[in-house]
Amino acid sequence: MVTTNGALSALADDTRREILTRLANGPQPAGQVARGFRMSQPAVSKHLRVLRQSGLVVSHKAGRQQLYALSPDGMAALQRILAELSRMWAAALPAFKEFIDNEQHTR
Amino acid sequence: MATPAIPVLHGSAIVNVSVDQAFRAFTVSFDGWWPREYHIGQVEMAEAILEQREGGRWYEKGVDGSECEWGHVVVWEPPHRLVVTWQINGMWQYDPDPARASEIEVRFVSSGPNETRVELEHRHIERLVLAEALVDGIERQGGGWSSVLERFGAVALSAGDSDRTVDN
Numbered sequence: 001m002v003t004t005n006g007a008l009s010a011l012a013d014d015t016r017r018e019i020l021t022r023l024a025n026g027p028q029p030a031g032q033v034a035r036g037f038r039m040s041q042p043a044v045s046k047h048l049r050v051l052r053q054s055g056l057v058v059s060h061k062a063g064r065q066q067l068y069a070l071s072p073d074g075m076a077a078l079q080r081i082l083a084e085l086s087r088m089w090a091a092a093l094p095a096f097k098e099f100i101d102n103e104q105h106t107r
Numbered sequence: 108m109a110t111p112a113i114p115v116l117h118g119s120a121i122v123n124v125s126v127d128q129a130f131r132a133f134t135v136s137f138d139g140w141w142p143r144e145y146h147i148g149q150v151e152m153a154e155a156i157l158e159q160r161e162g163g164r165w166y167e168k169g170v171d172g173s174e175c176e177w178g179h180v181v182v183w184e185p186p187h188r189l190v191v192t193w194q195i196n197g198m199w200q201y202d203p204d205p206a207r208a209s210e211i212e213v214r215f216v217s218s219g220p221n222e223t224r225v226e227l228e229h230r231h232i233e234r235l236v237l238a239e240a241l242v243d244g245i246e247r248q249g250g251g252w253s254s255v256l257e258r259f260g261a262v263a264l265s266a267g268d269s270d271r272t273v274d275n
Contacts, residue, residue: 082114085229089118091142093227099140100122100132 015039016047020070023057027069116229121222126215129223130186133213134159147199148175157191159183165191176201178208189213196235207234 015037022033034044048068051057058071122129132140137157146152150169157165163180178192192208194201202208209231218224 081235082116082232085232086116086118088142088145089116089227089229092140092145093118093120093225095142096133096140096225097120097122099136100124100129103132103136104123 013047013050015044016051019044019047019051020056023068023070027062027067029065029067033068114232116227116232118227118229120225121218122225123222125221126217126223127186129225130189130215133215133225134185134189137165146175147177147195147201148173159185176203178211179205181210182212187215193229202235209234 018037019033022028030045030048031041033048034041037044048057048059052059052068056071057068059066059068061067122132124132134157138155141155143152146155146167148167148169150171150173152167153170154168155165156168157163158180161180161183163183164176165178165180166174166176168174176194178194180189180191182188182190190210190212192205193211194203194205194208196202196207209229212228212230214226216224216226
């Protein structure tokens with residue numbers, strides 16, 4: 001279901017979730033993000049790119065370094081969670097009502 | 108800095124049965140009405156189950172027999188009140204840590220001789236893990252809260268809209 005769309009699909013990956021958790025500690029260069037992962041830095045960079053494309057992560061130049069950070073727009077991801085949950089309830093409550101109506105009719 | 112409020116989601120529905128019947132249908136017949144597309148398992152959902160006791164689980168059973176938990180029953184007060192935790196985090200995965208659980212309260216209120224108003228509240232969504240990480244991260248980076256709060260306002264509004272749609 002929801003894991004297949006947008007920012008949430010970017011999150012359907014252990015490495016990317018771990019990257020986000022690390023970035024929650026503050027902006028850092030790709031090299032620092034990659035530290036401790038059992039994969040090459042280019043592989044980690046690929047994940048960073050996916051996260052950037054999803055809008056969860058931003059990057060900017062600080063001197064000679066490229067710093068990665070959680071995007072304030074990542075709040076859009078939060079908004080998405082809220083939107084998904086409200087969509088879920090907007091589907092579930094009428095489904096409950098319909099179920100009861102049908103039960104009444106077959107009685 | 109205080110943690111900003113994340114909106115509480117509200118929904119309601121009026122059903123043409125007694126409070127007793129509504130509570131039973133909601134819980135005992137949970138599998139009968141829960142929309143099939145809302146599940147977290149890797150395989151298709153065979154059954155959605157809500158155990159009828161305090162401390163009980165609510166979870167899904169996949170077509171291959173696997174089980175995925177959604178949360179636990181915190182308050183079991185038939186036929187008026189039910190509180191369950193929603194422990195599915197921002198990555199749509201079950202999170203066993205109760206400190207990171209959001210909560211769903213459902214109230215069944217008589218609104219006529221054979222009519223019940225079902226009121227639902229989904230709260231503490233900020234406890235879900237991704238939400239927390241993002242909120243913390245933005246705080247540490249001194250991100251602009253006003254724009255963030257504006258967005259939350261927009262979400263609250265759309266949650267209100269769904270409330271009205273559901274309210275029929």
